[in-house]
Amino acid sequence: MSALQLNSTIPAMRILELEHRYLSHLMNEWHQIVLALQKGGYSTVQARGELERLRQLILAFKQPLEKHCKKEESYFFPLLGQYIGYDQGPIMSIEQEHEEVTSYIDHFLHHAVDEHSLEEIRSIVGDAAEAFEILTVHFVKEESVLFSMTAQVMSKLDQERLAQQLHTLIDE
Numbered sequence: 001m002s003a004l005q006l007n008s009t010i011p012a013m014r015i016l017e018l019e020h021r022y023l024s025h026l027m028n029e030w031h032q033i034v035l036a037l038q039k040g041g042y043s044t045v046q047a048r049g050e051l052e053r054l055r056q057l058i059l060a061f062k063q064p065l066e067k068h069c070k071k072e073e074s075y076f077f078p079l080l081g082q083y084i085g086y087d088q089g090p091i092m093s094i095e096q097e098h099e100e101v102t103s104y105i106d107h108f109l110h111h112a113v114d115e116h117s118l119e120e121i122r123s124i125v126g127d128a129a130e131a132f133e134i135l136t137v138h139f140v141k142e143e144s145v146l147f148s149m150t151a152q153v154m155s156k157l158d159q160e161r162l163a164q165q166l167h168t169l170i171d172e
Helices: 011-039 044-084 090-111 118-153 156-166
Strands: none
Touching (some): 011 118, 011 156, 044 156
């Protein structure tokens, strides 16, 4: 699949899919640093420099991620929940993943500010690695489960209204 190929034909879901692609691009930038730090081969000074670079990239990533999640939680999930139920099932699970990713990112950012040993750095970047793994699977679940449900159950009028609500930038 090409990076620009989208699966959904529903405009609202295409907006969210594009955001997933953008967030995945940002994630891939910082995930390479995570993998390199976990692998080792750096001096302590080099590892500290890479940890700081990673911290800056994740700080820059956090804002568009938060905007994306807020859009889903404010508009998409409540509307879809009117059709499929909100308090259990896939929407609840997806929202819990938003919280879990935020916790891993915040934990990483909290601990990535001091000078650390190589072993501590490897441990700290584990939080970023977990956030990456959860988000990667999370995007697939949203696109394959929730987006397809939207196509099946949501009225055209609600789909159009949702597209208008979601039509905002996450990277400003």
